[in-house]
Amino acid sequence: MDRPDRLVWRKSSRSDNNGGACVEVAAVNESILIRDSKDAAGPVLRFGRQPWQGFLRTLR
Template sequence: MSIKTSESALPESAWFKSSYSGGAGGECVEVAAAGGAVHVRDSKSAAGPVLTVGPEAWAGFLGLAVERLD
């Protein structure tokens, strides 16, 4: 896992906003899959830090998140 504080080198078109992000702000997360990794950022701060994890770690996180929703 890494966290970069500089602007992402990924194009804006690579980022997808979470379907759980509300229109009123707050929980706004964007994800981009590129270069064999998954990149996560706050959509309200596109130039802010980007968390980068491997696909296995991301899949594990999603599995736990889905369990919590059930």
């Protein structure tokens, strides 16, 4: 897997800055990576772009 410390991670603009439960996402090649913002060294989930877009459509 790509080195998570070299990726550009983004947190939702709707996340609070008080240590709330947040996730961060990073795009790499044809994948979207997701991690817990409070555990940057923890596990990373990888999704293809199409399933990720489907997930976002469902949320909207």
